[in-house]
Amino acid sequence: MQETARDKTTLPALCGRRKQLWMSALSLLLILCLTACGGPEGGKGGKPSPESPDSGAISSTPPAELSADTLGGTYWTAVQHESYDDLYDRTNVSQMPTDKWWADLFLNEDRTTQFREVLGDTFNLYLTDGLWSLEADGTLHLTDAGGNRDYDMAGRFEEGRLILETAYGDIFYLEQAERPEPGGELCPANLAGTWRMTGLEENGRLSDAREKGVASILLFSSLWSELDGGRYTLQADYYFASSLDTEEPEYRRASGLLLKPLDQPLMDGISNKVWSAQLLEEDTGQELFVTLTDPYTLYLQEHDQRNGVPTVRTAVYEREYSLFPETLQLALYEEPSDSLIFYWTNPPEEVCTPLEAMAVTKLEEKGLDRLLLVGCWYETQIQFCTGEGVWDEDGILLDWVTDETLYDGTIGIDEPLWFSLTIPEGVPNLCLHMKRPWDDSWYLWPITDSGGYLVSGWAFLTP
Structure with a gap:
């Protein structure tokens, strides 16, 4: 394959551009x-x-x-x-x-x-x-x-x-x-927010992450900690997907990574010569190392072993205004105030691609359709169950007789979850059950492509 000018660009040189719109948005922190x-x-x-x-x-x-x-x-x-x-x-x-x-x-x-x-x-x-x-x-x-x-x-x-x-x-x-050295105008607090991987280093050169079948998201949020007499600390959630150009992508997720500032640069040849930070998952010992070269460009390094030889993978992330792409934000904005879950079947590419680092749960093998669920109001327990519905003479669902529970979990506020299946035609044989912590009974949402439960485009599930 012929190398492009981007392929030949060195890692630090490619990430020096600025996004002026983000500068005013950061003032909201x-x-x-x-x-x-x-x-x-x-x-x-x-x-x-x-x-x-x-x-x-x-x-x-x-x-x-x-x-x-x-x-x-x-x-x-x-x-x-x-x-x-x-x-x-x-x-x-x-x-x-x-x-x-x-x-x-x-x-x-x-x-x-x-x-x-x-x-x-x-x-x-x-x-x-x-x-x-x-x-x-x-x-x-x-x-x-x-x-x-x-x-x-x-x-x-x-x-x-x-x-x-x-x-x-x-x-x-x-x-x-005395004015700080280059990089001192930034600090770990600048990490707060959403970051998406854009570049991946191979042999000292930066390649487009998506073209390599790789995607990743870093989410930094501030939490109150009782350590050292009480302080606000940043924690990170890390999503990583590879082999996206195959039928069987691989997914990794690390939640609640603890941040530890380090008084040393991440690597040689980088503009931030003052600090970097370690992200640690205490349960597994997984470590990531990050730094910023400007308010909207993040470098991440992951240390690993390959065939007994230490390896370092370096990636570049860019700041995003939100975890959700604009099309999804606009759809969510229109949700009813009492929506329990936001539901969108087979959303367009501009919604799928920015969230492809997040794992897809297979409700059936080789499913042809993809569902996106987003939690809207309190943490909600959800189940996908096969079986059949009990209907009255007017076609209103009264109950659901479950054969098998394919998925049982929870969805948090503004948390996206992906599922794959083939949406049945006609009479539904799959139903989404939803229940808030204080409810005794479930809300039911039969999944079908016809009748009273049309699911083309997106829909809201409300109590």
């Missing part, structure tokens, strides 16, 4: 607000000291040598935080950083800016795709380029510190520091 509690437990102070600057007025004339030109390219770290406690009518003062809470600010030469406040492995407040300006009176303004005023901040310079106030009234005291 506001996980937790500290305005009411005055900072994480263990970082709280009492009343502000007499030396603390008055947080009422935000404008103060900076030193004469300070200008927009001298601010460009500077980096600032938070050393103190203030927040007002409505419940006790007092101002809480916290020293920063702690082992689980820190904040910093980039004022770039091109007048773009980035502010991040991190609690554990999760963003508490993150301004990206921001702009900064310095007024004649010395007031520093940070604004979101997308126009979201929740991220607007104003600051003043006083005795070498930058005193920055958020739109919620929290105040950060920042001091100038």
Whole structure:
């Protein structure tokens, strides 16, 4: 086969492009607000000291040598935080950083800016795709380029510190520091969200993953952990499928992978020279190693043994706005408010392909049809049962007499599950049973391609 220009591209070079639309979307990663509690437990102070600057007025004339030109390219770290406690009518003062809470600010030469406040492995407040300006009176303004005023901040310079106030009234005291090395503008909190594999390295060259019959999805979510006195930590679910160009694809899934930040680069020749992270599945000991080269490009390495020889597989993932492709999102948006499960038989390619890393459960061998189920409302128990229905004289299903249960499991909220079978014609001989945790009886959905249970296209199952 003739090599294309893409095949000859080296791994780091191919992944340097930017997706500007994602930059404003990342601003939605506001996980937790500290305005009411005055900072994480263990970082709280009492009343502000007499030396603390008055947080009422935000404008103060900076030193004469300070200008927009001298601010460009500077980096600032938070050393103190203030927040007002409505419940006790007092101002809480916290020293920063702690082992689980820190904040910093980039004022770039091109007048773009980035502010991040991190609690554990999760963003508490993150301004990206921001702009900064310095007024004649010395007031520093940070604004979101997308126009979201929740991220607007104003600051003043006083005795070498930058005193920055958020739109919620929290105040950060920042001091100038040495700018991090390349990769330091990112951190593990940037991993949160959905990632899909796009490239696979072979012999030092990057190939299209789908053309190799491979697909993978990484889902990072933030969970509260009681470790180290309580903090938010990232965990990952990993989906991997191979041999997709055959009749018998192979699937792997690892759930609840624990994240451990590492102060070392993932590999040589990569732009992020500061950090990487280990993903560990405690039950099996499976390890994955990841890093970011920009906010929307992830590298993953998996170490293995092949014929007794250590091997390393490197893959590239790109950030997605959602686990669900746009066509599926639009269909889900139209669901009735009381939908129990979203049901779509033989969805189009634009729905199937982005979710092909997720395993397909065979309800029968060599099934001709594919069902996609998505949980909509609470965790739901589901069963696929063969048998026959009991109908009244008006053709209404009264009950289902089960011969065999082909599948018994649960489906969570926004969880997609794939099933394959051949949908029977005419009278159904297969039925989907659904039951919520507090229900005693099952909802029944006979599966057929005709009569009162037309399943062409997609449908909603509602109680």
